[in-house]
Amino acid sequence: xxxxxxxxxxxxxxxxxxxxxxxxxxxxxxxxxxxxxxxxxxxxxxxxxxxxxxxxxxxxxxxxxxxxxxxxxxxxxxxxxxxxxxxxxxxxxxxxxxxxxxxxxxxxxxxxxxxxxxxxxxxxxxxxxxxxxxxxxxxxxxxxxxxxxxxxxxxxxxxxxxxxxxxxxxxxxxxxxxxxxxxxxxxxxxxxxxxxxxxxxxxxxxxxxxxxxxxxxxxxxxxxxxxxxxxxxxxxxxxxxxxxxxxxxxxxxxxxxxxxxxxxxxxxxxxxxxxxxxxxxxxxxxxxxxxxxxxxxxxxxxxxxxxxxxxxxxxxxxxxxxxxxxxxxxxxxxxxxxxxxxxxxxxxxxxxxxxxxxxxxxxxxxxxxxxxxxxxxxxxxxxxxxxxxxxxxxxxxxxxxxxxxxxxxxxxxxxxxxxxxxxxxxxxxxxxxxxxxxxxxxxxxxxxxxxxxxxxxxxxxxxxxxxxxxxxxxxxxxxxx
Amino acid sequence: xxxxxxxxxxxxxxxxxxxxxxxxxxxxxxxxxxxxxxxxxxxxxxxxxxxxxxxxxxxxxxxxxxxxxxxxxxxxxxxxxxxxxxxxxxxxxxxxxxxxxxxxxxxxxxxxxxxxxxxxxxxxxxxxxxxxxxxxxxxxxxxxxxxxxxxxxxxxxxxxxxxxxxxxxxxxxxxxxxxxxxxxxxxxxxxxxxxxxxxxxxxxxxxxxxxxxxxxxxxxxxxxxxxxxxxxxxxxxxxxxxxxxxxxxxxxxx
Ligand SMILES: Nc1ncnc2c1ncn2[C@@H]1O[C@H](COP(=O)(O)OP(=O)(O)OP(=O)(O)O)[C@@H](O)[C@H]1O
Ligand SMILES: [Mg+2]
Numbered sequence: 191x192x193x194x195x196x197x198x199x200x201x202x203x204x205x206x207x208x209x210x211x212x213x214x215x216x217x218x219x220x221x222x223x224x225x226x227x228x229x230x231x232x233x234x235x236x237x238x239x240x241x242x243x244x245x246x247x248x249x250x251x252x253x254x255x256x257x258x259x260x261x262x263x264x265x266x267x268x269x270x271x272x273x274x275x276x277x278x279x280x281x282x283x284x285x286x287x288x289x290x291x292x293x294x295x296x297x298x299x300x301x302x303x304x305x306x307x308x309x310x311x312x313x314x315x316x317x318x319x320x321x322x323x324x325x326x327x328x329x330x331x332x333x334x335x336x337x338x339x340x341x342x343x344x345x346x347x348x349x350x351x352x353x354x355x356x357x358x359x360x361x362x363x364x365x366x367x368x369x370x371x372x373x374x375x376x377x378x379x380x381x382x383x384x385x386x387x388x389x390x391x392x393x394x395x396x397x398x399x400x401x402x403x404x405x406x407x408x409x410x411x412x413x414x415x416x417x418x419x420x421x422x423x424x425x426x427x428x429x430x431x432x433x434x435x436x437x438x439x440x441x442x443x444x445x446x447x448x449x450x451x452x453x454x455x456x457x458x459x460x461x462x463x464x465x466x467x468x469x470x471x472x473x474x475x476x477x478x479x480x481x482x483x484x485x486x487x488x489x490x491x492x493x494x495x496x497x498x499x500x501x502x503x504x505x506x507x508x509x510x511x512x513x514x515x516x517x518x519x520x521x522x523x524x525x526x527x528x529x530x531x532x533x534x535x536x537x538x539x540x541x542x543x544x545x546x547x548x549x550x551x552x553x554x555x556x557x558x559x560x561x562x563x564x565x566x567x568x569x570x571x572x573x574x575x576x577x578x579x580x581x582x583x584x585x586x587x588x589x590x591x592x593x594x595x596x597x598x599x600x601x602x603x604x605x606x607x608x609x610x611x612x613x614x615x616x617x618x619x620x621x622x623x624x625x626x627x628x629x630x631x632x633x634x635x636x637x638x639x640x641x642x643x644x645x646x647x648x649x650x651x652x653x654x655x656x657x658x659x660x661x662x663x664x665x666x667x668x669x670x671x
Numbered sequence: 672x673x674x675x676x677x678x679x680x681x682x683x684x685x686x687x688x689x690x691x692x693x694x695x696x697x698x699x700x701x702x703x704x705x706x707x708x709x710x711x712x713x714x715x716x717x718x719x720x721x722x723x724x725x726x727x728x729x730x731x732x733x734x735x736x737x738x739x740x741x742x743x744x745x746x747x748x749x750x751x752x753x754x755x756x757x758x759x760x761x762x763x764x765x766x767x768x769x770x771x772x773x774x775x776x777x778x779x780x781x782x783x784x785x786x787x788x789x790x791x792x793x794x795x796x797x798x799x800x801x802x803x804x805x806x807x808x809x810x811x812x813x814x815x816x817x818x819x820x821x822x823x824x825x826x827x828x829x830x831x832x833x834x835x836x837x838x839x840x841x842x843x844x845x846x847x848x849x850x851x852x853x854x855x856x857x858x859x860x861x862x863x864x865x866x867x868x869x870x871x872x873x874x875x876x877x878x879x880x881x882x883x884x885x886x887x888x889x890x891x892x893x894x895x896x897x898x899x900x901x902x903x904x905x906x907x908x909x910x911x912x913x914x915x916x917x918x919x920x921x922x923x924x925x
Contacts, residue, residue, distance in 0.1 A: 614767075618727060623764035625748040626724050626757075627778040627832065634749075637777060641768025641815065 232282045235259065238384055241287045245353050245387070248360065258373045258383030265377040273530060275501050279475055284447050286385045286418070342400055347431075348393040349404055352420045355391030362393055366424055370453035370509070371481050378503075379479040382418045382451040389419030389450065394429040394460075403432040403465070403651060421452040425460035425488075432463040434654060446474045448499075454482030454490055458512065461489045467654050469661050470499035472529055478504045481536070484544075486512030493650065495522040496531055497661050505563060507536030510544035510575075521550040522643050522658075525558030526665055534563035534595075543574040550581040551643050552592060555635075555669050559591045570601035577605075583613045584642045586635060586669075614642075636666040673739050673755070675700045675723075675840045675871055680734035682715070682722040688730050692718045694896035695734070700871040702839055707874045707882055707907060710893030711915050716875045717761050719893075720842040724758040725751050738840070753782055755839030759829040759846050761875075766816040771828065772798065774816045775835050782836070801834040805861045822849030830861050840871045847881040859884030879911040892918050 230237070238259050242252040267276045342349050348359060355363050373383040394400060425431050448470065456462045462482060470476050476499040482490040492506035508517025519535035537546035552560035560583065568575045577600075583592040592613060600607050616638045624634035639662050640647070647655045682693035692715045700706050710716055722729040723736050725748035735742050743751050766774065775798065780789050802809055805827055817825050826846050833841055843862075847855055862872070862885050874887060882890070882904060890907045892900040894915070899922055900906065910918070 620764045620766055622724075622726055622748060623760065624766065624774075626752050626760075627774070627836065628749050628752040628781040629777055630749050630781075631747070633777065633781065637769050637774070638766065641766055644768040 231285050233259070233284070233286055233385070237286050241385055241387060244287070245356075247356060250364070251356060254368070254373075255384050255386075258380050259385075261374045262377060262380035262384055265374070265380055267377060272503060272532065273501060275530065276475075276477075279447055287387055341402075342404065345398050345400065346395040347398060347400055348391065350391055352389045352391050352422065353387065355422070359391070359393070362424070363391065363422065366453070366455050367422055368453075370455060370483050371451055371479050375479060378449045378477040379451050382420060382449050382479070386418045386420035386451065388417070389421040389452075390423070390433070391421070392423040392431065392433065394423075394425045394431045396426040397428045398426075399430040400432070403434045405434040417448045417450070419450045421450065422455075423453070423462060423464070424455045425457060425462045427457045428459040429457075430461040432465065432651075434465045434651065435468070446471070448474055448476045448478070450478045450480075452478070452480040454480075456482060456484045456488035456490050456515075458485045459487045460485070461491075463491045463493065464506075465493040465650065465654060467495040467497075467658050467661070469497045470502070472498055472500055472526070474499045476502040476504070478502075480504065480506040481509065482507070482517070483509045483511050484515035484517055486541075487514050488512060489516045489518075491518040491520070492535075493520045494533070495658055496533055497524045497658075497665060498526075499529060499531075501530045501532065503532045505534045505536050505565070507538065507565075508546065509538045509540060510546060511540050512544075513541045514543045514545075515541060516545045516547075518547045519550070520646050520649065521548075522646060523550075523552045523560050524639070524662065524665060525552070525554045525560040526669055527556040527558055530559045530561070532561040532563065534561075534565075536565040537567070537577060539566075539568040539572060539575045539577075542572050544572075545576045547577070548579040548581070549646060550579075551584070551646060552581075553584045553586065553639050553642065554592050555586045555665070559593075561593045562595065564596040564598070566596075566598040566600070566607070568600045568602065568605050568607070572602060573604045575600075575602075575605045577607045579607075579609045581611045582642075583611075584639065585613065585615045586639070632663075632667045632669070635669070636663045639666065672868070673702045673839050673871070674737075675756075675873075676735075676737040676740075677719075677723070678735045678737065680719070680722070680736065681732045682718055682729050683732050685728055685730045688732055691732065692729075692896055693722065696893075696897055698873075698891065698898060700840060700873055702871045703868050704889065705866065705872040705874060705885060705887045706889045706891060707876060707887040708891050708893050708898075709876060709907060709910055714893050715896045716893055717844055720758055720844050720873070720875065723751075723842060724748055724756060749781070752836075752838075757833050757836060757838030757841040759826075759833060759841060759843040761844040761848070763817050763825045763829055765818040765820075767818050769816050770813050771816055771831075772812040775832060778832070778836060798835060801831055804864065805831055805834070806857050807831060823851060823854045826850055827854065827858060830858050834861060834865060837865075837869070839869065840873070842873045842875070844875045845877065846874075847876055847878060855881065856884060879907050882907050894918060894922065 235256065238255045239252065242255055269276055368383065371379050373380050392404060423431065423433060454462050454464060480492065484490045490508045494504065494506055496502045496504065506519050510517050517537050521533055521535060523531035523533045525531040531552060534550060535548040537548065539546065546566065548564055550562050552562060554560045562581045564579055566577045566579060568577065579596060581594055585592060594611055596609060598607060598609060616635065620638060621631060621634045624637060625631060629637065640659055647658060650658065677696055677698045680693055680696045681691050683691045696719060698706065708716055718729060722731060725746065731744060736744055738754055743754060746754065776789065776794060779794060783789065798812065799809060807827055817828060820828060826849055829846060846858060850858060859881065874885060876882065887904055890902055890904060891898045892910065900918060
């Protein structure tokens with residue numbers, strides 16, 4: 191199993207991360223929420239015990255959490271390769287658990303008005319509202335709304351939040367939980383393992399092809415509140431599922447931590463596609479561990495779009511465990527002023543004739559900084575493995591910065607590996623050309639950015655490409671003076 | 672009737688404002704008129720057209736540019752464009768990943784009132800009819816703006832944009848260069864079809880040949896940042912026959 195701590199080192203000279211300056215038009219709002227359960231700020235054994243008791247968890251889970259807490263406290267910050275901005279996270283000021291104490295809702299009518307207001311404020315277009323009718327939305331720590339699960343339940347699919355899954359499907363949960371990403375994989379996967387709450391659990395029975403994408407909308411809505419959702423998706427033999435995750439957060443005055451763990455298991459011949467489009471406020475530390483295991487002839491594809499946040503560190507990975515397994519990561523990162531997108535992908539080949547594809551595009555605007563870290567590992571004893579890595583960076587204005595750290599370790603001589611990288615700039619001449627046609631500077635930049643990612647976005651489901659385009663527009667509007 | 676008035680315009684590079692390129696140029700273009708500007712390389716023709724459009728490389732050190740009596744110099748380039756000014760570039764930019772259809776759609780939408788929605792089928796109908804007129808293959812709608820286009824294709828694409836955006840004033844900077852004889856005729860037909868009461872044209876060219884097809888109402892000779900001679904279409908014929916040396920000697924004699 192690979193370890194995040196072994197990623198190639200970044201240069202540590204500049205870690206200035208001037209937060210503030212940009213006002214995010216989306217998500218800049220808060221509503222009063224009556225938090226029935228609240229673990230207070232700071233993290234110790236009591237916090238973990240509190241969370242576990244509120245959730246009425248089985249003893250083995252508490253055990254698991256406490257062990258994870260120990261690992262978290264012991265592990266150093268990975269600042270030997272990652273940015274020292276991580277040292278600015280004040281773990282004592284973070285609130286580790288919060289629950290609205292609400293049962294998941296079934297119909298739109300039953301959803302409380304303030305939550306509806308929240309969705310409305312997020313500017314979700316009319317045509318997407320109907321989509322929301324089938325959404326499993328997480329309001330703070332707990333799912334606040336769901337109805338798609340009834341539809342897919344008819345096919346035998348289990349779709350619920352992780353708390354519910356632990357209670358109702360312990361045998362299957364326990365079998366796969368923490369197996370793809372062990373607690374000690376990295377400091378933040380350990381943290382998540384100690385305090386996780388919310389997130390989705392999906393089990394797709396053999397041969398079932400889930401027709402519609404399963405969707406979850408995550409939000410954070412409390413100051414200093416960190417979100418630690420835990421998602422586990424198991425696609426049994428020959429099944430297929432698409433999962434979509436969207437995130438948007440209100441603007442906070444102090445730093446906030448989001449640290450999720452997502453584990454995917456694609457059994458023989460199964461296909462999982464996991465799509466994320468997220469837009470965090472630019473004081474959020476977004477430190478997420480995502481990995482999948484693809485068994486024989488299985489396919490896992492991560493589509494990961496990161497916009498906003500103060501620092502995002504995320505390297506979706508696939509362990510290609512069975513013969514002819516296929517892994518793909520399509521990643522788009524946009525770093526605006528005061529933001530650092532440290533993203534990439536990991537492909538661990540562990541069987542013959544496995545294929546991995548990485549396409550990463552990053553956009554740096556103003557003082558924004560983007561870093562690509564890739565890890566492709568093909569050991570000597572394997573035969574016929576293929577990897578294709580392409581990373582492209584787009585710079586908008588000369589102050590922005592981009593770094594690439596591809597680490598491709600390929601041993602053995604029957605493999606085919608290809609790596610391409612490019613850096614391009616949106617120049618003044620292009621912006622002027624578009625402005626001369628009547629587009630504002632922001633519209634022109636937005637068009638250039640959309641053009642840059644266009645070939646990737648075309649692969650997205652319609653509503654997500656619309657969403658992404660809208661987020662890019664907003665981000666560009668904020669970036670011109 | 673509208674007018675584009677260039678009043679004693681002085682233009683320099685923003686980086687070195689002390690070195691003027693355009694040195695006091697005065698010209699009024701009314702809708703319905705076609706003016707041609709000819710002049711040797713490096714005289715400041717492109718500088719003039721880009722400065723009018725608001726290119727950030729240039730600064731206007733004195734003089735004014737007005738549309739219908741109102742100065743446009745305080746306006747952003749996109750505001751000038753929406754006010755009816757179009758520049759057909761001598762060297763059009765490439766915009767990777769942005770299709771012609773989407774680009775023009777955004778440009779058309781930018782001219783509509785807030786909240787007004789573009790009628791997509793009407794838009795495509797119009798786009799296709801303009802493309803047919805300019806004999807541009809419909810496949811081009813999905814190609815990225817100017818990316819990988821041949822020189823002539825780029826120029827034709829400029830005219831397509833002009834046709835779609837229906838400006839009041841079009842500054843056409845060497846639209847004829849890079850066009851083969853057939854393409855030249857097609858482009859000229861396209862421009863002639865747009866000619867009329869609603870459009871004023873400033874045609875920058877080196878060749879009389881273009882003026883055989885787009886017959887100008889006025890011809891101006893630009894030399895060292897100024898208009899040094901104006902006349903009707905016969906001036907272009909004279910220039911073709913005698914070359915710029917003739918203008919230079921005449922100037923020296925004054
Ligand atoms: N952005 C720029 N940077 C440096 N020099 C410039 C720039 N723009 C124009 N110039 C200079 O100003 C002068 C006028 O250039 P301009 O392109 O306007 O000439 P032109 O009349 O259009 O020539 P041509 O017939 O060759 O197109 C030239 O000497 C040119 O080198
Ligand atoms: Mg020129």
